[in-house]
Amino acid sequence: MPSIHPLIDNGITKGDPNFPGGTLHCRCPSDQVVVGLKSNVAHNHACGCSKCWKPAGALFSIVGVVPRDNLSVQANESKLAIVDSSAIIQRHACINCGVHMFGRIEKPHAFHGLDFVHVELSDQKGWQEPQFAGFVSSIIEQGFDPKGMDEIRSKFKSAGLDTFDALSPPLMDLIATFTAQKAGVKFSNL
């Protein structure tokens, strides 16, 4: 069975709801890029998309969000470069080790103001545990045999995570709300 992600393969460890945040480090042997987070993450999830950073051998990324004002680069910022400037999420990666330190949205978007981060880059314990799996079918686009998808979804289910082929319902509702408001739609409960 391929690895979903080390934080999920052997069972999920619950986070600490009062965890105050901590630091993320890139994987360079020296002169690491260090990012400080002044809060825990929210909406932490497994992401099967092709763009989010994942460790070698894992099929999924684990990625959560923090308010952008709670994030600061504390060391070796000069080693960061944007992976794909045409993407909605501008992922700032270490040019030496390739790890994505944070992803930021600069355009008008439902998630503007939130930065995307990977808590496995931290040595501290207590970060919010993964809440769901998103973009699950996207692993097929990267070469995963579709015949194996039942097994992948069952594995998430055994770990207690719901699976979606986009994001979770609350996040999809945020995106739809943003789209409706941009179009001037008035809400009414019919």
Ligand SMILES: N[C@@H](CCC(=O)N[C@@H](CSCO)C(=O)NCC(=O)O)C(=O)O
């Ligand atoms: N099938 C595509 C999906 C990519 C995608 O839309 N990814 C989402 C989720 S990333 C974290 O949850 C997204 O919002 N992407 C915006 C961006 O990456 O800039 C694929 O696999 O590439």
Ligand SMILES: [Zn+2]
């Ligand atoms: Zn690095």
Ligand SMILES: [Zn+2]
């Ligand atoms: Zn993703």
